[in-house]
Amino acid sequence: MKKKGTKLALIFGAIPFLTMVLALPLVNRIEPVILGMPFLLFWILIWVVLTPPILFAAYLCEKKFNRPEEGGDE
Amino acid sequence: MNIALIIIFATIAISTIVGIFAGRRVKMNLENWTVAGRRFGVIIIWLLMAGEIYTTFTFLGASGWAYSKGAPAFYILIYGTLAYTLSFFILPALWRVGKRYGLHTQPDYFIKRYDSRSLGVFVALIGVFSIIPYLQLQLAGLGFIVEVASKGAIPSNTAILISFILTCAFVYTSGLRGAAWVAIIKDVMMLAAVGVVGIGVPIIYFGSPGKMFETLIAKMPEHLVFPGSTPNMNVAWVMSTILLTGLGFYMWPHVFGSAFSAKSDKVIKRNAIIMPFYQIPILLIFLVGFTAFLVIPELKNGDLAFLELVNRTYPPWFMGFVGAAGAVTAMVPSAILVLFASTLLAKNVYQSGFRPRAKEETVLRLSRIMVLLITAFALVFAIYFPNELVNLLILGYDGVCQFFPGVVLGLFWKRASKTGVFTGLVIGIAVVAFLILTGRDPFLGMNAGFVGLVLNSFFTIVISVNTKPIRLDTI
Numbered sequence: 001m002k003k004k005g006t007k008l009a010l011i012f013g014a015i016p017f018l019t020m021v022l023a024l025p026l027v028n029r030i031e032p033v034i035l036g037m038p039f040l041l042f043w044i045l046i047w048v049v050l051t052p053p054i055l056f057a058a059y060l061c062e063k064k065f066n067r068p069e070e071g072g073d074e
Numbered sequence: 075m076n077i078a079l080i081i082i083f084a085t086i087a088i089s090t091i092v093g094i095f096a097g098r099r100v101k102m103n104l105e106n107w108t109v110a111g112r113r114f115g116v117i118i119i120w121l122l123m124a125g126e127i128y129t130t131f132t133f134l135g136a137s138g139w140a141y142s143k144g145a146p147a148f149y150i151l152i153y154g155t156l157a158y159t160l161s162f163f164i165l166p167a168l169w170r171v172g173k174r175y176g177l178h179t180q181p182d183y184f185i186k187r188y189d190s191r192s193l194g195v196f197v198a199l200i201g202v203f204s205i206i207p208y209l210q211l212q213l214a215g216l217g218f219i220v221e222v223a224s225k226g227a228i229p230s231n232t233a234i235l236i237s238f239i240l241t242c243a244f245v246y247t248s249g250l251r252g253a254a255w256v257a258i259i260k261d262v263m264m265l266a267a268v269g270v271v272g273i274g275v276p277i278i279y280f281g282s283p284g285k286m287f288e289t290l291i292a293k294m295p296e297h298l299v300f301p302g303s304t305p306n307m308n309v310a311w312v313m314s315t316i317l318l319t320g321l322g323f324y325m326w327p328h329v330f331g332s333a334f335s336a337k338s339d340k341v342i343k344r345n346a347i348i349m350p351f352y353q354i355p356i357l358l359i360f361l362v363g364f365t366a367f368l369v370i371p372e373l374k375n376g377d378l379a380f381l382e383l384v385n386r387t388y389p390p391w392f393m394g395f396v397g398a399a400g401a402v403t404a405m406v407p408s409a410i411l412v413l414f415a416s417t418l419l420a421k422n423v424y425q426s427g428f429r430p431r432a433k434e435e436t437v438l439r440l441s442r443i444m445v446l447l448i449t450a451f452a453l454v455f456a457i458y459f460p461n462e463l464v465n466l467l468i469l470g471y472d473g474v475c476q477f478f479p480g481v482v483l484g485l486f487w488k489r490a491s492k493t494g495v496f497t498g499l500v501i502g503i504a505v506v507a508f509l510i511l512t513g514r515d516p517f518l519g520m521n522a523g524f525v526g527l528v529l530n531s532f533f534t535i536v537i538s539v540n541t542k543p544i545r546l547d548t549i
Contacts, residue, residue, distance in 0.1 A: 036284025
């Protein structure tokens with residue numbers, strides 16, 4: 001039985017995989033051009049930049065819901 | 075003597091001195107040498123990992139792919155990010171096991187977790203076999219950059235010989251600490267070079283990166299979506315390759331081992347959070363490749379795109395700076411590769427395989443001798459057979475990926491058994507070797523390594539379920 005914090009963290013951790021692997025067939029296009037970049041590149045870049053905040057959110061979830069001495073994963 | 079030459083030699087010399095001094099105040103034992111006594115904090119771990127991950131291949135390959143292939147190059151931006159996301163969940167648990175049992179290397183982990191020395195020896199041999207071509211690629215990249223940057227004043231082989239012997243010197247004396255300190259020089263120089271060129275060239279030639287893309291979209295829009303300017307790197311290829319390389323990333327013995335050098339599991343976790351920021355310079359490298367695509371479309375070798383554009387745009391001293399940055403960019407990963415290949419041979423092949431009672435000092439002494447031998451071996455290969463090992467590199471990457479089920483299931487699934495993991499690993503490696511060596515990669519549109527990994531995981535799980543796990547009070 002996984003702990004609540006770990007579960008939430010794993011959900012956050014799945015986001016980069018959904019957006020940067022599974023979603024690729026849907027975003028393989030040039031229009032709309034955003035910030036001068038073709039859409040495909042913009043999409044990838046935005047999720048690369050968002051990954052640290054996403055992982056930080058996962059970190060906070062583990063910290064909040066798991067008992068401290070157990071750390072993150074088990 | 076030209077200015078580029080002076081800058082390149084001065085940088086190599088200063089890096090070596092820093093590397094040697096890094097280990098001076100520490101009493102060297104195996105733990106200090108291989109994992110820096112498990113003392114590294116967030117910043118130094120970040121610099122070290124960036125130092126070993128961003129290699130000459132990133133420098134030349136990312137710009138070269140953007141130049142000659144187009145959008146498929148974006149996979150480089152993605153797989154690293156996914157690997158860091160995975161590392162957030164895997165490495166802290168791994169670190170705790172490493173700390174608890176005093177592990178130094180990847181085979182150490184397999185030996186402890188599955189209670190099998192033969193599995194450890196097998197993992198060590200595959201590790202070394204995968205590292206050697208990777209090392210040789212670094213050397214070739216180093217020679218290439220220095221020769222082009224110095225406009226032929228320093229021939230490739232001279233550059234390789236000098237810088238690699240010096241690298242060997244600081245690995246010998248300081249171990250991982252030496253590599254970490256040189257990594258600081260390397261990261262700063264590479265970031266400066268990439269920053270100046272990546273922001274500079276689109277502005278110089280087109281006014282802004284946006285205008286550069288505008289021109290590119292008007293001229294050749296298909297270059298900017300998959301499959302770019304390639305016949306077969308479509309979305310499916312990109313997806314399977316990202317998954318394989320993302321999973322395999324931390325399975326490289328040297329990246330895996332470096333994780334043990336962190337001070338605590340929290341350090342390694344925080345490091346995973348900030349690592350993706352290091353992907354941003356890759357975007358700048360792409361901008362250079364795309365600008366080169368528009369400005370100098372006639373290049374036969376895409377790997378030259380970055381250097382050739384710098385050559386046309388900037389004064390000679392800056393070319394020297396780029397050459398110097400390229401040289402240290404090869405030295406740091408080479409140092410870590412040599413270090414771990416040597417430790418794998420001394421500790422996990424010699425000690426685990428033949429002399430379990432060998433003393434730690436003996437293993438350290440043997441590791442250091444191995445540094446010299448591997449250096450000599452790689453030099454001979456890089457100078458006399460520069461093209462023989464390129465295919466082995468693909469085999470190496472696909473090979474280390476096969477460690478994934480053994481490592482991850484070992485951490486999180488108590489039932490994972492020695493027989494299951496050993497069988498899965500052997501099948502995975504055999505499938506990969508067969509598909510690649512008989513020219514069947516990609517197989518059914520999928521990366522051969524990925525096919526191996528699927529079969530490997532399947533057999534590992536099925537056999538583990540049907541065998542008795544070892545008694546684990548451990549993981």
